Amino acid sequence: MSVTAPSGFAASGVVAGLKASGKRDLALVKNLGPLTAAAAVFTTNRCKANPVLWSEQVIQDGMVSAIVLNSGGANCYTGAQGFQTTHATAEAVAEQLEVSAGDVLVCSTGLIGDQLPVEKLIAGVSSAAAALATDAGLGAAEAIMTTDTRPKEAAHRAPEGWTIGGMAKGAGMLAPGLATMLVVLTTDAVLSSEQLDAALRSATRVTFDRLDSDGCMSTNDTVALLGSGASGVEPDEAAFTLALTAVCRDLAEQLQADAEGASHDIAIEVVGAASEDDAVTVGRAVSRSNLFKAAIFGNDPNWGRVLAAVGTTDAEFDPYGIDVAINGVQICTGGEPDQPRDLVDLTPRKVHILIDLHAGEQTATILTNDLTHDYVHENSAYAS
Amino acid sequence: MSVTAPSGFAASGVVAGLKASGKRDLALVKNLGPLTAAAAVFTTNRCKANPVLWSEQVIQDGMVSAIVLNSGGANCYTGAQGFQTTHATAEAVAEQLEVSAGDVLVCSTGLIGDQLPVEKLIAGVSSAAAALATDAGLGAAEAIMTTDTRPKEAAHRAPEGWTIGGMAKGAGMLAPGLATMLVVLTTDAVLSSEQLDAALRSATRVTFDRLDSDGCMSTNDTVALLGSGASGVEPDEAAFTLALTAVCRDLAEQLQADAEGASHDIAIEVVGAASEDDAVTVGRAVSRSNLFKAAIFGNDPNWGRVLAAVGTTDAEFDPYGIDVAINGVQICTGGEPDQPRDLVDLTPRKVHILIDLHAGEQTATILTNDLTHDYVHENSAYAS
Incomplete structure (x- = not known):
């Protein structure tokens, strides 16, 4: 169920042609509201990829309407042209979903130092927008895989009526400061962006930050938490943080279990x-x-x-x-x-x-x- | 020529029976004088092996008459019994060579956590003392090898009449703070222990300390420099430091070239x-x-x-x-x-x-x- 487990979210995963394998390589998650509260944490690597530089700006106001993620290329160390590609991707999502580009997070993963084909990305965004569905979380989770052998999903349903869902990718370059992982978490609980931010930082500190598969820190890591408020339920904050931590731990253990080449x-x-x-x-x-x-x-x-x-x-x-x-x-x-x-x-x-x-x-x-x-x-x- | 390249030193390498392979596993280097000035630097790992704990005391007064080194066991995390083994080894050397045990450096290398067989060590010391020769540097260099595929030796002869020699072992666990390497340097230049210490620290800082094969820091690393003064020549200190640095760089590059499993x-x-x-x-x-x-x-x-x-x-x-x-x-x-x-x-x-x-x-x-x-x-x- 992953990111579409909570109400108020639609997702899709499509083939944009970025991966040589021809597999799904572009994921889109749309927050259907009524709220568009959000929080995100990023790699602490000082060499940040273009989508991270972009998304750090987007999250400033705590509002996110959609997140677009591609595998097949990290768009890191690709200079001004690479930043333009990220910007164009956000603009394409904004146009398709009728939201502001300034409310669109962008994530990329793959090889550092190669330019992404911007036309393929934009065409992929159109397909992804058309494919959005409230039960398509698995397709999105598949589209962000690189050397992952399986998609990673988790969900938690609280008896009070709110839900947390999540998807993750990451197989090598897993290290502290959130290394090469992309994680999208969603919830229909009614929480402000400040509340989401506090819960997210508390949860990642003791989960993803303590996963250190190979000591290497990525340039692209992003963990985003989007809140739709669609359940209409205001959760107890401590209970929400606890549940979010459990979902993050579940995903972190899935990342560990699928780490590149690991046998233990x-x-x-x-x-x-x-x-x-x-x-x-x-x-x-x-x-x-x-x-x-x-x-x-x-x-x-x-x-x-x-x-x-x-x-x-x-x-x-x-x-x-x-x-x-x-x-x-x-x-x-x-x-x-x-x-x-x-x-x-x-x-x-x-x-x-x-x-x-x-x-x-x-x-x-x-x-x-x-x-x-x-x-x-x-x-x-x-x-x- | 290694440690016997300068005049005033005798060395040997014998089979004490510590290695299952039956190869040479105990080396002895004796300073024949007239001086017994010395300096040494040790691993900065806080988990130090027993021979390091011993040798740190020995070097306090800047006087070293002999150094005994064994492969086949690190004698690290072996508690009071392990320290007794190191002490007994130094005492055996002192008795054989008629010097003070407090002037005998001890080095060990091999697996952590196993006790060394003290009887074999003491018998080995007797054989090594009997085998001491002023042209036996190669045998000593062979006796300190573990997973090394070849002995490491270097020497520098100054036109002014003094010489520096050296031998080294180390193949894995090579890292800063001098990791799993044992290095014995000798010189017949006339220098005080303070002068030797200054030159040694200057040389290791830009050579062994910058060799980082696998990021792992050993518990046993020791680099010792013994001065016999046998050439009768007081060198220019800067020239000596420069030559010592060159010998250390030579040995460091030999360690790198023989690092475990490396292909580059x-x-x-x-x-x-x-x-x-x-x-x-x-x-x-x-x-x-x-x-x-x-x-x-x-x-x-x-x-x-x-x-x-x-x-x-x-x-x-x-x-x-x-x-x-x-x-x-x-x-x-x-x-x-x-x-x-x-x-x-x-x-x-x-x-x-x-x-x-x-x-x-x-x-x-x-x-x-x-x-x-x-x-x-x-x-x-x-x-x-």
Whole structure:
């Protein structure tokens, strides 16, 4: 159901001819109202793609009528011509949907440094506008896929009568600051753009921001939340934020499970930290150790590589006060070997690393993947 | 010639039985004097191996009579028992060579978290002491190899009559802060430990510290410089530092060329930076991008991944003011595509990435490697 799960939204996914494969490559989501409240967060990469530069302006007033997304090209580092392409795409959507171009978010994903064919984009927008339907969320989710092997959708229906829906893409280049992911969330709850913004930032901070598949940060990431108000129900804000966080976590786990070439989904849970920042720092350091990630690929419970990564951080800990458990087996206690490595079973796809710093009460979990032959293969052959 | 190139040093490399392969695994270098001045730098990882904890104490007074190095086990995260093993090794060397244990540096390399067999180490020290010879540098260089495919040696003879020699090991886990490398440098120049220390820090800052093969920082890295004074010549300090830097660069490039599984040696040269720190930060960010490294493995001149990595830093630059050239072909000018990708030939092992930030006059070069199937293979099978 994805973005069309809440009332007040129509979506479509069409073939604009941007992908060599001939698959769907352009998605459109229209907010049917009565409200057009919205919020969005973007990559923190300083090298931002043209659609991000455009959309950052669009979201300023908290009003979004539609969002158009293309795969088949990132439109990043394409200069003034690339920005014109983004602008022309928004104008085409505005014309087709009879809204203001200044209320149209644009997202692109694909290779950096190539110009997008603007005529194909504009023709695609016409087709997408014609195909808009209130039950076409799946087609839209398919149209934003790049190396994703499956579309990612999630929805939550509150007993009070409001709904949240969402779709996401992202398979490589997943990292903090929202890396190469495009996510569109919709809701028919009655909320202002300020309320949507607060809920969105709260939800992404502990979900997408803690997904660090390969440490690489994209130039194009966007997470947008559109509110139609069509349910007529004003939700409890805390309950809405909780539900939105659950939908974001669901999508983040789908992104992790479909990460390029991965054979293990790794949750690095850091407990006993002096601060939440310390816990995140430690989890992220481990998630970025290629040696650790390659060991997990080889089903090797190499806790020494975990501690070597922990040791590169400035978090509060005593090197001889750290415990490490892998998949429930306590293999390191107080910085010394405990249970034998052989007891750890790393054959399941899900891997749980538990690091206890014994330095406080705070905790955080970072989601990552292993480093595999398939990751190297997919990312060495991307442009060819 | 390595560590025995200067006069006043004897070395040996023997089989202590620590390596399952039965190859040489214990090296000993003795300073024959008349001076026993020394300096050393160690990993900045907060999780330090026992031999590092020991050696940090030994170097305090700037006097070192001998250095003993073993492969076959890192002796890291092995607790009080592991520290006792290091201490016992130093005591064995002291007894054999009739020096003080407090003047014996100890280095270990191999898997983290396993105890070393102390009896084998002590017996190995006896054999090594018996085998000491002033022309046995190669055997010592062989004994410190782990996944290295060849020993690394370098030497420089100054016309004024003094010499610098060196040996190094390190193949994976090469990163800043001196990661998994063990390096022993020797000289017969007449210099105090303070002079040696100043020269060593100056040389490592622009050589080993700028080698970042896989972003992983080791728990065991040590670079030691021993001075025998046997040439009787007091060198010009600037000339000595220059020569030492050249020897360190030579060894660093040998480490890069033999990095685990690598198929390309990549030099990332950042120019036009506002500060040297900025240049290092940018080079290091690119060297740690798995997407960039996998692209180079696939002979794909994917400059978008270079700029995406640059964009994660806080260095001074305008995203639309950056030029990128790969192997001499200017493929990006002012943040836009320039020459066609096809013109870039990435088939040679040596790769040169030139990034001009157009933000100042400073420069730095980071050495790294590509991310290959063989890297993943070697590091997933390490412990098994």
